[in-house]
Amino acid sequence: TSAWAGLHYFASRKGGKGFHLNHDAVLTWPEGNGWLMNRLREPVANYIQSQCLASRVQVNKQEVSVLYFNETENQFEEIIAQKVIMATPQFINRYLLGDAARTDYGAFEYAPWMVANLTVNADLHEKRGEPLAWDNVVYGSNSLGYVNAMHQHLASASPKNVITYYKPLSEYPYSASRQQLQKQTWENWLPLILEDLKRPHPQLKEHLEEVSVWHWGHGMISPRPGFMASDVRRMAQRPLADKIFFAHSDLSGISIFEEAFYWGTKVANEMVSAS
CATH class of the missing domain: 3.50.50.60 (FAD/NAD(P)-binding domain)
Structure with a gap:
């Protein structure tokens, strides 16, 4: 890039x-x-x-x-x-x-992306106790991190929360990355997502209710x-x-x-x- x-x-x-x-x-x-x-x-x-x-x-x-x-x-x-x-x-x-x-x-040229929405039934806090931020990056990860999709909601508290996780397949050429993306399944992605997110949120898995995964073959233009x-x-x-x-x-x-x-x-x- x-x-x-x-x-x-x-x-x-x-x-x-x-x-x-x-x-x-x-x-x-x-x-x-x-x-x-x-x-x-x-x-x-x-x-x-x-x-x-x-x-x-x-x-x-x-x-x-x-x-x-x-x-x-x-x-x-x-x-x-x-x-x-x-x-x-x-x-x-x-x-x-x-x-x-x-x-x-x-x-x-357009890089392919995997985007996942994770529904959790409890507030998530980082290892050191900080509350979940809006935009979050995991240090050393090859993902783009995740956002708190409920961050802009006006309700002061919610029984559930949704975080959106972004993973670009930025290996070049992108055509090969798209072929790789087509082969991946929900079962392939789930352990990779949880492994990445357990570093800031070790308790994530026990509060997880649902994970939806979406593939974007042409996620966005890559300059x-x-x-x-x-x-x-x-x-x-x-x-x-x-x-x-x-x-x-x-x-x-x-x-x-x-x-x-x-x-x-x-x-x-x-x-x-x-x-």
Whole structure:
């Protein structure tokens, strides 16, 4: 991973004093980014068509054709639009655009992840007695640690708690790591997770009620050295024939909500201006 990208992520995003906020304030909700998603969805809820899977996006003369499978109707359908925004990652765009794809999508690399949610029926404390923090890193571990998923809940006490554990399979090449991920099962992961977490929480296993494991084959964009300043990244940001516009956090090389929001608003304004 690019050291420059890492420094940019951690050191360059300290916001100034906002209209209602101090410089060190944070905005958080019990639902996490789900709260933001719901607020963005509310004004356009009637226009969202779900249970559909796009299979092709292409420019036809002065229009854009979007072919998709409507699961509810069990049939393929087509939308003809003047312009389209593709808010999809580049490893998806390369297939949707087909022959119209015009950049080296192989340069966009995504590390696979394993994410586990552990439900416990008691408060967890570290070996030295400190209460469970929001974001936690196990010293010397090759995982990214875990978060207290209940940290933002307003209730002062809860009979149960959920911690979310993150494990990237960052061995290169990522294609081999994805193949390794496909072979892993819940039974394979459980002892590895518990072995890692028993160091800060020796009592975890006796209070454990449930463990849910999820595999992300393309967890998030991995900014390898040279990618941030590459022509490939810049080319992928450009609209196609001023008809198809692109908006996804991986165009920034860093997968965070702020970058996704930036690209969505930027591209929407560009599309309107090009009308």
